[in-house]
Amino acid sequence: SQFPNVYWSADYKSGIEKLSDQSLRSLKQLHEVRKLVFSYMNYHHSNSEYLTKLAIDAYSLESGFRDPVENENGEKPDINMYYAYGLHVRGASQESQISINLASVLDKEILEPLTAFLKINEPQIKKHLRDLSQRFQDYEETYNVVENLRLKYDETLRLNEISVSDPNKIEETEITQADDSFQDESNNSLTEEERETVISSTSPSPESTLESEFDFPILIGGAVEIDDPADFTKLLKKLIDSISTIRRKIPIPGYKNQIFSSNQLCEWLIRYRPFGMDPSRRNMEKFGQGLIDLKLLVGTGFFAKKFNSENMWFEWSDLAYFVAEYKSSNPGQAPQLPARSQTTPQIKLPSQRLSKIVLDEQATKFVNDTSKRFNGMFRSVKSSLMKNDYSSQLLDLEDQYNLMYLELQEIKHFLELDIFSKSHIIEGFEKSRIEVVYQTLTKLLEIMYSFSLSSTSRMHKLATELIKDVNKPEHYEKDFNDLLNHFSTGIYFPSIVAPDVLTKKHYSTNQSNNNFQNIKFQFNLYKDISLQPSQGEGKSEILSISSIPQIIYQSLNLIEASEASMKELSVHWLGPINHQAYWLLKEELIEIINSFIPKDETLEVSKEILLHRDILSEVNLLFKSKHVSDVVNFFKNWLLEISDSLLPCMIYDSLVSNYGNESDGKSSNTESRRTEGIRLLSSIPRSNLSSLIFILEHISKVFGLGVLPNYGESDEISQELELNPDTLLDVVAQLNSMDQIGSVPFIHLIFRPSAVKNSSGFKPPISVYNDILFDLLDIKVRAKLLENLVTNEKNYLSKKQNEKNNLGIQKKLPATGASQSNQNQQAAPQTPSRNGSDNTPGRPLVNGVIPKSPRPVSGENFSLRPFRTGTTPRPSPCSSP
Known part of the structure; x- marks a missing residue:
């Protein structure tokens, strides 16, 4: 077994590509051998002109059996698959006639086993090659994810180090004030009568019917027209039941907690197409706008008056639940409304007893009070959203990195196991393929020889040569070694570097x-x-x-x-x-x-x-x-x-x-x-x-x-x-x-x-x-x-000892002679010798006077030279004082 040891490369990609090219080339050779046999069978139903064309097609310049090394000196070529295949092609150009029996024997004994061999092995080989390619792609993608997590970790770590301010105290104060104002205003902004009036005016009456609430036929956004109230009820009920909702992360007073996105509504329209509607983007947005206009949808934002098919959130109104639960057989019985409507007491206040001026004042006051509550609430939400917890982010990134790094190593391990196992399987296929090619070509000539012995001696000579000299196990081994030398990439060479x-x-x-x-x-x-x-x-x-x-x-x-x-x-x-x-x-x-x-x-x-x-x-x-x-x-x-x-x-x-x-x-x-x-x-x-x-x-x-x-x-x-x-x-x-x-x-x-x-x-x-x-x-x-x-x-x-003793400081010699007479002059430092010994004298002094250094260094004033960070001096900025 040699394949598992020689199709390795540090980038994995080269070895896999070579293995794929070699396997695909081998399959191509099998197809060409099959094509050769099939062409022979068809030839015996045709004439000699077709046989000449066969020889040209079977040995084209693109053929997989073209010997890479051409014999230009006229010497006897080496015996290999190229040589054996060439014998058949050259023999085919001289053939003229064969019987229908020969074609039948060729089909049964050669073509069918070769086709069966291809049907069994070709899908398996191609599947193994696809698995190797997909595994390598997963390895490459996972490597990029690990690198991105590492960079993100480093960036978050730097942000955590430079973050100085602590917004917790301010945030808690703002949230407390916002909560208190919200509680006071929510308790005192509306009187009992005003709340009852608003609830009664926005909720459908228990005695109301669909005919009283809507004018049929209803045209929803110009896209769907509904004539029957029962169909309208079914449509709303199916919409509410089919579209899943999620809970709000931050409850908002006056709104339901269950919301859904406009994308979900559009997906539902594309899937079910109610009343044969064409689910184009324009028609879907018209349909959603129609639901808003009919007060069936309520937007979650202040500007949610226009429907958009993407990234908008809505909730079903009480009227929508009323329509969905409406039963036409019992018009006098009101359907059960959502939980908010049941728990809120409703006292129907006759509209004829309220004057228009009173209603306008109540509405104005209600809007003002609601705005105050929302302002306080938004300030609280803003302060909580602006807070950055870098410590938790670092922990999350570290966990993600550890998980992805382990996954990367696991994928790398599985990739190497796949290369071992798949290459071992392909090695068995290659050995069988070479044997099948030799045996097929040999058997083809044997059959042809048995049927044409009386008419051609040339065929007998070719068959004898193939049987005795060509179809040998040593040639199998030789072709297999040539295959390894031509396509193999190398031995196992692991690497943790990105292939690209x-x-x-x-x-x-x-x-x-x-x-x-x-x-x-x-x-x-x-x-x-x-x-x-x-x-x-x-x-x-x-x-x-x-x-x-x-x-x-x-x-x-x-x-x-x-x-x-x-x-x-x-x-x-x-x-x-x-x-x-x-x-x-x-x-x-x-x-x-x-x-x-x-x-x-x-x-x-x-x-x-x-x-x-x-x-x-x-x-x-x-x-x-x-x-x-x-x-x-x-x-x-x-x-x-x-x-x-x-x-x-x-x-x-x-x-x-x-x-x-x-x-x-x-x-x-x-x-x-x-x-x-x-x-x-x-x-x-x-x-x-x-x-x-x-x-x-x-x-x-x-x-x-x-x-x-x-x-x-x-x-x-x-x-x-x-x-x-x-x-x-x-x-x-x-x-x-x-x-x-x-x-x-x-x-x-x-x-x-x-x-x-x-x-x-x-x-x-x-x-x-x-x-x-x-x-x-x-x-x-x-x-x-x-x-x-x-x-x-x-x-x-x-x-190291010399560096430790010297520390880069020049030593001072004791003052003698003339240097002692002048105490104001500073002694020049002596340059240490190469071996760093303390007792090694420097160069001899002239007349006993120590020469002064142009820039004497004192032990007390010595300091390490700073790193060079830029050009000195730097020009002062314009804003400098």
Whole structure:
């Protein structure tokens, strides 16, 4: 099985596209083979002219069986599918006659099985390709959502930091005043008689009928005409029952709490089309305006007098409920009105006893009182809406980010599983397809040969050639390997970078470090080795392990401390990557990191190193509860998913070129190769080099290759080293093997090129990788690397100590000779020497006089130079005083 290992790319898209192109091309080849057989069958019902046309169509320039490498020298071509297919096409141009029996046999024994094969496999292959494309699209969309949430979180965090004012007190005062005024006015604005008069005038009378309230026929908005009151009642009842309502978020006095939108009314008209109405936008707005004019709809705003089909809210009036519940069989019995109408006492006041002047005054007073109440209420609502709670927004955004980030990782996991499973299925299809193509073409000639033996010797020759020389399993394998070489993209190369970003020029993989498992504490488990919290941090006295990242040190120590034997550990290291087990552990790990709460509540977020160390301690506790195989599997995947490989990609070309230029196996070339390799590896950061040595020592211990004496206990390097065992070559071959599904070369775990340069796929040079790993596991090379690491660590500590002693301040020499006679002159500072030693004298003084510095610096007046923020001096603004 090779397909699941070679159709990978860092952007996923290139591998999927290559797999799709190859599968579609294979289906196209099957269709062309079927077309060839079908054309042969039709040919035997036609004449030789049609057969000539067949040869041209079957081997057109666009044919999938056109050999990409044309034979221009006249040499014998290689035996492959292109060659076999070409034999048939060339033979078809010379055929002239065949019997109807031959056409029947071709149809039954070749065409029908090939068609059945296509009907079974083609829909399945296309479905798998569509699923892969959809999964990749989901991954890309989810990635964009995570990025937007991260940016929104950062923006909200900045707004929360700069927000100073606290509007709660003002808001509570305004709301209290508004509520008190509303309560007083609602109790005193209307008298009992006025309320009864208004209610009686706006609500339909129990004794009223539809004929008294409306003039039939009714024309609603010029769009619907209703002649029968019963139809009018049915229409209103269906409208009220079908259109769902929602409750107001803020109750308004004088209005119902149940409202609906104009969009719902328009959707109902489009769906049911009452009385054959044409549901155009114009007719629907006319219909809604007609309901408003008939007092059946009540708008929720002050300007809701015109109906619009979008983004308007209405409520059903009491008259609408009256019409919907009206029963024509009992005109004397009033229908049951809504709850508000039932609970409000109605005293019918005869209109002839109220004068017009009194009614106008009451209406005016009612409008004024209502306006006052609404003004107070709107002020209260405004103050509550203007309040921004950034803290809750940050919590919501953090929860959303954690959820979407987990979903992104889950989709990424499923995408990789789909690539594994679908490519494995397509591999089986490709093998069957190649076999079907060979067998179909061979069987076609066998049948034709059996029917035309007496008339043509040429056909016998072609059939013999195909049977004996072409249709062989080694040709199957050869064509399959050619297919892999032409279409495969590369080995498993995971990436957390957006696929569209990888195609941009000058993109740095360091920009991918913003995918945090805990965005609050800015913790990223997969950042570069040099950015990981180290094991020592200045506390370890052993320099060889002080720069090892904490996660590497804890994980490998935990693996070695397990109850598993070294043989079992070697099996885990040689085994393929178990992506399902890795995802289960990774999912649990992400949840723990997301929900991490510091034990010290007073610990600030700025204490990043301490927080990250606590998080890594929680990670180590989780590893201790897992089986050692799961820890090894996770550690291998972690090495693959960090932003840059353990050996930085910046030395990839140099190191591979160093090992790739070796033309022979002379010892002089081997030694120069090792020397140059050690020099390149010693130039990488200390944390990367110490991690490399630590992992190599672990692998050497597991596979019994000999370890460095006292490594991890002392920085002294022993000169008495063990000899390399004879099994070193076998161990190198096993570690870099790719025979199993999901297996990845060990060098690929720790050493990868830039994801940007290889975004469309990467095929590793296995022979070069074997040479590199052979040298890395050599105990002398490891000893030399350890020696260089200790030297680098000492140089680093010396440099830090010099910086700490000097602090960038020039030292002053004691005044002697002529300088003591002039106490008003300030002594010139002495420039410290390169090694930073305090007792190293400066340049000799001329005549014992210390030269004055043009700008002497005093220890009391010394201050750090500020960052440069712009051009100085800046011109004063025009409004400056």
